[in-house]
Amino acid sequence: MGMSIEMIKPPAEILYERELRALREEPQGLRPASWLLSPVQVRDFIIGREQPALLDGEQVEITRKFYGNDIQIERAVVTLAGNRGLMLVGDPGTAKTMLSELLSAAISGTSTNTIQGTAGTTEDMIKYSWNYAMLLDKGPSEQALVPAPLYNGMKKGILTRFEEITRCPAEAQDSLISILSDKVLSIPELDGGVLFAKPGFNVIATANVRDKGVNEMSSALKRRFNFETIRPVDNLKMEARIIESQARSLLIHSGIEIEIDTDVVELLATTFMELRTGMTREGYKIDSPQAVMSTAEAVSVYVQSAMTSYYYENKGVSLDRLVQNMLGTIAKENDKDLAVLRTYFSKVVKDRAQEDGIWKEYYREKKWIN
């Protein structure tokens, strides 16, 4: 690649810098004001396309980054060109944050104009605050104003990401209502202070359905968003592909150059999908643990296991490490989940272990679950 990125987790616009640059070089189709790419290109950037793009005479592959409902991606892109905000809701680990980063990087060229919603989020952190030294010295002025992400988005005509919006107190959420309807921010401290949003501004919020009820959103705010529910991956092959590609890039990023073991990936994807859905691939009902069995967790189990095998045994991922790391994910909430996993091994895995192969080896590692 020849690209050295000195960051633990580079933002999407850096990670996919070449793809984005190459797309921007293309003759632009129809696109909303201030957008760096057309809706077609934004979609293609997220779900990939066959035709490579060109950059300085070299071909750049436009890779698929999100696996799921492609029509939903088109809908989400179009929402951002319209008057309402985009709300991505769903179970933990379904790539809501990833999608919101990809959309912002593609449309506005930056994904870091972001409010991180917490129980302590205040209006100041959303709109703007003041540099108090300057405020006392010179009184309220534009120079003394410290912009927060919403102000930035409106001023520059870029997207503002609002992560975990339902975790914020109601007052903080409500401060969005008038801005999303009128696209104007009033700054009462400045004489006649109003900021009109430039075209290109909009809000992408994410919310985790498991957090809901903590601060149920007001219906006034809900009406200002189009909701898209992101569903967990429901296809084993797709899930295995996500685990494989994400694990590969995370390991390379950690400086670990080892092959991804696709048999182990498939085993892991099968276990996660069966436990998540409460159904084996043969169609038998089984118990589901309470712990989140998301694709993101599966990626992290694989990466942890591969790193452990690499550093302690100097070899590729092994099944004992896999099961040991799975325990950390599945059994972190309660002992009942441990029992669910044990039962899974003594029924489902045992059945498959009757034939030689990876399931037989997997079954041997049941010894770690106690």
Ligand SMILES: Nc1ncnc2c1ncn2[C@@H]1O[C@H](COP(=O)(O)OP(=O)(O)OP(=O)(O)O)[C@@H](O)[C@H]1O
């Ligand atoms: N459908 C998918 N396509 C591609 N990658 C996926 C998909 N689902 C999950 N992933 C992987 O899972 C990771 C976790 O995603 P992300 O952090 O965006 O989830 P989230 O929905 O925001 O979770 P949370 O609710 O916990 O914040 C992604 O970075 C990606 O590696």
Ligand SMILES: [Mg+2]
């Ligand atoms: Mg998230």
